Amino acid sequence: MTSSLRSWFIGRMVSVLAIGLLAGWLVDQIFLGLFITTLSYLVWNHHQLHRLLRWLDEAAHKELDPPESKGIWGEIFDGIYRIQRRHSRSKQRLANVIERIQESTAALNDGIIMADQNGCLEWWNRAAGELLGLQMPDDQGQPLTNLVRNPKFASYMENSRGKEPIKIDSPAHENRQLQIAITVYGQGNRLLLVRDVSRLHQLEIMRTDFVANVSHELRTPLTVISGYLETMSDGMEMNPDTPPMFKRALSQMQEQASRMQRLIEDLLLLSRLEATEPERISQTVKLKPLLLGIINDAKALSGENQHQLQLECAEDASVTGDAMELRSAFSNLVYNAIRYTPSGGKVHVKWWQDPEGGHLMIQDNGVGIDPVHIPRLTERFYRVDKSRSHATGGTGLGLAIVKHVLLRHEGRISISSHPGKGSRFICHFPLSRINSTKVIQAKEPDI
Known part of the structure; x- marks a missing residue:
């Protein structure tokens, strides 16, 4: 209540009392005059309150203007009317906004x-x-x-x-x-x-089918070419008069044919992973024997480079999944670590579990990767350095295969690396895929 309205209200009450005193003085009954005047004023206020309540009850069902009155009740009804008009205008603006939103979303x-x-x-x-x-x-x-x-x-x-x-x-x-x-x-x-996304889905299926069909059709001619190259190579080795230029050319052809065969195999595997829906595989895969086999193959790949390979994995560690797919993913990461780590470098393979699930880390102290490339590393054919990939014989599909295998096992991969400080790849698996009940709290080592 504003100060002016409060003053008006007090003046109104004083006027009523003054009228009561005057009426009582005229009939020589001051208290009776005050009582009758006050009672009349209360009856009038009660009547106005009854009008307000009746209007509120009717206005709940249909829009009605508040009743008219004088005095303080006139001020109340006029205030309600102003609020009602303001609310009506706001309601209309809101209805217009909603109508425009519905029209735009409908389009x-x-x-x-x-x-x-x-x-x-x-x-x-x-x-x-x-x-x-x-x-x-x-x-x-x-x-x-x-x-x-x-x-x-x-x-x-x-x-x-x-x-x-x-x-x-x-x-x-x-x-x-x-x-x-x-x-x-x-x-x-x-x-x-x-x-x-039906159109995009169909295009993706067409792309996958095209890659799979082309890769499959290329296998037979490449096998024939590789066979004849091997036969020719054996013949040249037996003939001491073969010019060195021919031997060098044949060696390069064999190398490129082998590289194409690896590329085709990776394309076929990736196409299969993309084209088929992952199944709830119930096979229990023992991780220690699987990783030991990969480590032994990595030592053979290292050869004279004498990389130091270290494995940490509990004897009972196991996950639910497809053993062949998991071996393909893990071996890709370990072989990459060997290829991009200088002679005598270290490759650390570690499995641990925590309340979030199971984790397999492959860490090396090799050449490392600029962090700007990390978000795109799992894209097919993405190369950080094309010359380096050609030198190591990479196909550019290894990390894409890793990503798809982990997705099929409800997992994910995290990558951290810095140039000159090595790289760390961690495969994360949910608890639902872990069979061992033993939980080991382990801190991820820093690069």
């Missing part, structure tokens, strides 16, 4: 869905209804997982914070692939972005 080709903290549908645009087969108003308020019956989607709805978007088949259209991304906001509310 999008991507679907937008709003769900509450329980995953129940609140609102969606036209594209979302078309892509997921949602019907208005029947599906409003329904749990989204009841309408999109896909275990992958249900798991994503339960735990989507920080996760990459998922791809699922459209429940409303055959042969259509959808990408769904969830953003959590407010008190656990969810905003879903649904995108039709």
Whole structure:
């Protein structure tokens, strides 16, 4: 209440009392005059209060202007009317904004869905209804997982914070692939972005099939070429009159043929990893024998370079997965460490477990990598130094294979490196893939 209104109210009360005193003095009954005047004033206020309550009850069902009055009640009703008009204008502005948002989202080709903290549908645009087969108003308020019956989607709805978007088949259209991304906001509310990626999915399948088919078709001619090169090489070794230039040329052809064969094998493996869905493999893979075999092969690869290889792994360490895929991933990392570490360098292979899961580290003290390249290292054919990769015989697919193998085992890879200080690659596996109950707290060594 403002000071001017408070003064007016006090003046009003003083006036009422003055009228009561005057009326009582005229009839020689001062207290009776005060009582009748005060009672009349209370009855009038009660009547005005009754009008206010009746208006509030009616205004709850339809929009009505407040009643008119005089005095303090006139000020109250006028204030309510001003608030009502201001609220009406704000409501109209908000309705216009919502209408524009709905019109703009309706024009999008991507679907937008709003769900509450329980995953129940609140609102969606036209594209979302078309892509997921949602019907208005029947599906409003329904749990989204009841309408999109896909275990992958249900798991994503339960735990989507920080996760990459998922791809699922459209429940409303055959042969259509959808990408769904969830953003959590407010008190656990969810905003879903649904995108039709059928075209990209088909292009990816075509690319994968093309690479796989070409690689497969190249195997036979390369095998024939390698066989004849080997025969010719044996013949030249037996003939002392063979010019050295021919021997050098034949040696280079054999080297390049071997490199092409390795490239084709890696392409076929990568295509298989990308084209097939990972299965819940129940095979228990003992890590100590697997890593020992890789270490022995790495020593043979090192040869005269005499690299120092160290292995730390518990005897009972094991994971659930595919032994061949895991061997391919781990051997790629160990062989890379050998190739890019100078003679006499150290390669440290270590397995440990902690409350977050299991971890396999491959660390070397080799030439290292500039951190600017690390985000792209797992891309196929990405090379930090093309001349260095050619010199070591790399195909540029090793780390891409590692990434896909780990994804198929619900894992991930982390990389840290500095030029001249070596590199460290760590394969992380979730607890669900670890079979050993023994947990070892281990600190990652610094590079």
